[in-house]
Amino acid sequence: MGGDSKFLGLWYVAPYIIGLLLFTAFPFAASFLLSFTDYNLLSAPEWVGLENYEKLFTRDRTFKKSLTVTLTYVFTTVPLKLIFALFIAVVLNYRLKGINFFRTAYYVPSILGGSIAIAVLWRYIFADTGLMNMIIALFGGEPVNWFGEPANALFTITLLRIWQFGSAMVIFLAALQSVDKSLYEAAAIDGAGPWHTFKSITLPLITPVIFFNLIMQTVQAFQEFNGPYIITEGGPLKSTYLLSLYIYDEAFKSFDMGNASAIAWVLFVIIMSLTLVAFWSSKKWVYYAGDKRS
Amino acid sequence: MSISSQNTQDLTANTTEASLTERRRRRRERISVSLRYCLLIIFGLIMIYPLVWLIGASFKSNNEIFSSPWFWPKEPTTQGYVDGWKTSTPYTFGHFFLNSMKIAIPKVIGTAISSTLVAYGFARFEFPGKKVLFAILIATLLLPDVVTRIPQYLLFRELGWLDTYLPLFVPQWFAWEAFFVFMLVQFLRAIPREMEEASRVDGANSLQTLIFIVVPILAPALVSVCLFQFMWTMNDFLGPLIYISTVENYPVSLALKLSIDATEAFNWNQILAMTVLALTPSLVVFFMAQKSFIEGISTGGVKG
Structure with a gap:
């Protein structure tokens, strides 16, 4: 605004600059440096070069296991969650009475889902004598050992996250509702069936939100902590021991800050590379209305 | 014819x-x-x-x-609530709720004030370095916390803040959660500036204009900022797990974890009752304001 000094705006954003330096930039740089040290809080950090990384990739079996589990978890949870969210959004995107009611009902789990209380609930639902096995028994099935079998254990955590598809669904729904209706009419006149219309009109038009949801959900899934920590405690046989749990244990149980930072940086590099790949590839598949490229 | x-x-x-x-x-x-x-x-x-x-x-x-998967209790009893409320510690569950509030209230207020100031700065002023700074803000939206967590812990340890609530809300006083700033900037950009310009012409300075003109217009967005932050704080587990070590200072999330460790296998109804109570504040807040929530989500996009 007119007569203001050109530095006035800086005063308003000053809190952000201070916070950014203190609580983001400094820790970010420090954790990078720490990952090249041996530091147990008792004595000063000792520079060890690449030793932490070398150990992770050559000798550390737990790391290898944990990395595999993390990748399996992310690459199953994110697609399943997004497909389910999109499916429900498409079903909801119609002139239905009570659409708001359903939208709210589906959204409740994602509001509560991050809560530790829900993780506790999950533990009781999938316990040997829990709700799930009681329902299975009702239909005459054999009880399933949800937490004893490595394959099942990770699946229960995946289910917990799919259950929270609500926020992704709401974003999909908003995008679906903003698709120009005349395009559908034109498609109907051309005799296109519902599947064809969805594939060639709806899907391309909502690629920006697919992209957005994909990135947000992936970044989040890589950092999953509460679920495995409370529900399965990383077990059995480390089958749910995600990297975030490993980092927590190394840092705050073993107080091996150097090694924990190295693992955190490996995780960070994985997340960043996947995000960059997504951004790079988005030029090929994300369609922005009014963009000349497409 | x-x-x-x-x-x-x-x-x-x-x-x-x-x-x-x-x-x-x-x-x-x-x-x-x-x-x-x-x-x-x-x-x-x-x-x-x-x-x-x-x-x-x-x-x-x-x-x-354990007898049936049907939800309706045949002989309803509040024993679970009575026993669960007492907990296995010297404190009642009410004590832990109070602790959660001691984190949530300063955190929510700090977030609202600092995010408003910063969003106002970004949305209404030109200053050197603005573009770069805003790009950084967007980038930090995607920065995983995992990579900053350990040095943050070391920093707060140096400051002697371990086992206090300070590490859990002081960063938020500095608009540390970029998401909220971003949401408010988006909101501000959509508001015409005429009223603000008129108030400046009438001789109000920029801060007065912010407080008396912008904040009232911003109110609905600020309400969703507060609600989101409140619920995320109630849901936060890892933060307290890292920083809070004495039971006396536990918030609800840690107390709940403690109660499953202590009463495992025997008293399901106690745990389930406390689980219900732990979820209640978030549920109440959500149903009070579900409309602004869902609108906030569909316009801004949100983690969750």
Whole structure:
């Protein structure tokens, strides 16, 4: 605004600059440096070069296991969650009475889902004598050992996250509702069936939100902590021991800050590379209305 | 003459065909609608049943919980709540709720004030380095916390803040959560500036304009900032787990974890009852303001 000094705006954003330096930039740089040290809080950090990384990739079996589990978890949870969210959004995107009611009902789990209380609930639902096995028994099935079998254990955590598809669904729904209706009419006149219309009109038009949801959900899934920590405690046989749990244990149980930072940086590099790949590839598949490229 | 009758015939043929396709279209629509309702109701029940069961089971006796998957308690009892409230520690659950509030209140207020100032700065002023700074803000939206967590811990340890609530809310006083700033900037950009300019012409300075003109307009967005931050704080587990070590200072999330460790296998109804209570504040807040929530999500996009 007119007569203001050109530095006035800086005063308003000053809190952000201070916070950014203190609580983001400094820790970010420090954790990078720490990952090249041996530091147990008792004595000063000792520079060890690449030793932490070398150990992770050559000798550390737990790391290898944990990395595999993390990748399996992310690459199953994110697609399943997004497909389910999109499916429900498409079903909801119609002139239905009570659409708001359903939208709210589906959204409740994602509001509560991050809560530790829900993780506790999950533990009781999938316990040997829990709700799930009681329902299975009702239909005459054999009880399933949800937490004893490595394959099942990770699946229960995946289910917990799919259950929270609500926020992704709401974003999909908003995008679906903003698709120009005349395009559908034109498609109907051309005799296109519902599947064809969805594939060639709806899907391309909502690629920006697919992209957005994909990135947000992936970044989040890589950092999953509460679920495995409370529900399965990383077990059995480390089958749910995600990297975030490993980092927590190394840092705050073993107080091996150097090694924990190295693992955190490996995780960070994985997340960043996947995000960059997504951004790079988005030029090929994300369609922005009014963009000349497409 | 013959030509015109030919035309009329064509026309009637066309209209009957049109009404036929119209009828077919309506039938297809009716099938589509009922199919959609069926799917929505089935999935809705599956989604909501765990929560319904949780509430029902919290009023059952321990024996009854294991006897049937049906949620309705045959002999309702509040024993779970009575025993659970006492906890296995010297403190009641009310104490832990109070602790959660001691984190949530300063955190929510700090977030609201600092995010408003910063968003105002970004949305209404030009200053050197603004573009770079805003790009950094967007980038930090994607920065995983995991990479900053350890040095943050070391920093707060140096400051002697371990086992206090300070590490859990002081960063938020510095608009540390970029998401909220971003959301408010988006909101501000959509508001015309005439009122603000008029108030400046009348001699108000920029801060007065912010407080008396911008904040009232911003109120709905600020409400969703506060609600989100409140619920995320109630849900936060890892933060307290890292920083809070004495039971006396535990917030609800840690107290709940403690109670499953202490009463495992025996007293399900106690745990389920406390789980219900732990979820109550978030549920109440959500139902009070669900509209602004869902709108906030669909416009800003949110983690969750």
